[in-house]
Amino acid sequence: MRKHMIRLPGDYDYVGVYLTNVCHLSCPYCITGHHGASYRAERLRQLIPSQWIEGLNRLELPEGIPVTLQGGEPFLYKGIWEILENVRHKVDILTALPPLLDRERFLRLKTLDWNKRETPYPTIRVSYHKGQNDYKELIRRLAELNDIVSIGLYYLDHPAYEQEEYQEVKRFADEHGVELRKKEFLGLWDGKIYGTFLYEDAVLGQRKGVRVLCRNTVVPIGPDGTVYRCHSDLYFGRRALALGNITDESLEFPRGHLICDNYGLCSECDVKVKTNHHQIYGYTSVDIRFPDRGAIRELQEAKNTDNQGRLLRNARS
Ligand code: SF4
Ligand code: SF4
Numbered sequence: 418m419r420k421h422m423i424r425l426p427g428d429y430d431y432v433g434v435y436l437t438n439v440c441h442l443s444c445p446y447c448i449t450g451h452h453g454a455s456y457r458a459e460r461l462r463q464l465i466p467s468q469w470i471e472g473l474n475r476l477e478l479p480e481g482i483p484v485t486l487q488g489g490e491p492f493l494y495k496g497i498w499e500i501l502e503n504v505r506h507k508v509d510i511l512t513a514l515p516p517l518l519d520r521e522r523f524l525r526l527k528t529l530d531w532n533k534r535e536t537p538y539p540t541i542r543v544s545y546h547k548g549q550n551d552y553k554e555l556i557r558r559l560a561e562l563n564d565i566v567s568i569g570l571y572y573l574d575h576p577a578y579e580q581e582e583y584q585e586v587k588r589f590a591d592e593h594g595v596e597l598r599k600k601e602f603l604g605l606w607d608g609k610i611y612g613t614f615l616y617e618d619a620v621l622g623q624r625k626g627v628r629v630l631c632r633n634t635v636v637p638i639g640p641d642g643t644v645y646r647c648h649s650d651l652y653f654g655r656r657a658l659a660l661g662n663i664t665d666e667s668l669e670f671p672r673g674h675l676i677c678d679n680y681g682l683c684s685e686c687d688v689k690v691k692t693n694h695h696q697i698y699g700y701t702s703v704d705i706r707f708p709d710r711g712a713i714r715e716l717q718e719a720k721n722t723d724n725q726g727r728l729l730r731n732a733r734s
Contacts, residue, residue: 466496519651539569648684
């Protein structure tokens with residue numbers, strides 16, 4: 418049976434495709450484990466490349482939105498090369514550039530078109546993690562890829578790192594003609610929560626015990642194709658709350674807000690104030706409402722979509 422196209426609402430800003438939860442590094446601050454989430458605890462089932470290609474090609478994306486391959490480490494998913502050659506969208510990649518990944522491997526691809534688009538930022542974003550990988554080795558390898566793909570190095574601005582080290586990395590990157598950017602540290606360090614969040618108590622690491630209405634404009638898709646409502650649901654593996662699977666015959670994204678009882682365990686990615694895909698600052702992925710209990714009860718009782726839409730509009734006003 419022919420599967421339906423999957424249309425994303427026009428204001429959606431990001432599609433994160435988590436090809437694998439496996440990674441060659443073990444960063445102690447890895448965001449996938451915040452609040453005790455189990456995302457990387459054991460190897461998750463993975464779709465095969467043909468399932469990803471079919472599913473991703475069914476997505477109808479808003480103008481200017483790529484799919485972003487990430488993980489874990491997306492290059493540890495062997496089928497990534499097949500996906501890059503056969504997906505019709507532009508593709509960004511978040512990686513720590515595992516060893517043995519070199520210029521020749523990229524040049525063996527039938528096309529690099531997936532990487533060709535005008536952006537104010539590198540579309541392959543390589544992260545340097547102090548104590549886990551070596552910035553000199555990374556910068557030398559990035560320099561060899563610079564003329565064939567859009568690529569840059571991201572330095573995690575961790576509160577424990579000396580500013581002098583950043584200057585050293587910057588000098589080395591400049592010498593090699595490699596773009597270097599800083600990445601904000603998010604989460605708890607030494608008793609303090611770092612990051613700028615629209616909803617401060619959303620990332621406290623424990624359920625606040627309030628029932629909220631939440632609407633997300635990013636789409637995290639897990640290694641087995643599960644389409645989650647938010648990053649917290651992905652990292653905690655809350656499949657029962659998922660929107661569906663990219664291999665489903667049809668899949669629709671909610672236009673309105675959804676009920677959530679996990680407020681307080683939100684992922685920093687979803688509630689931080691950041692730039693959108695145009696690099697305009699002030700965007701936050703989720704819109705969270707705190708309606709009174711009566712409005713929530715009415716919403717739960719709503720039996721059909723029209724009725725639910727009306728109630729959601731009421732809850733918003
Ligand atoms: S490289 Fe990224 S995914 Fe891997 S452990 Fe470090 S922070 Fe986590
Ligand atoms: S309130 Fe937090 S945990 Fe709940 S759906 Fe929204 S982002 Fe996810």
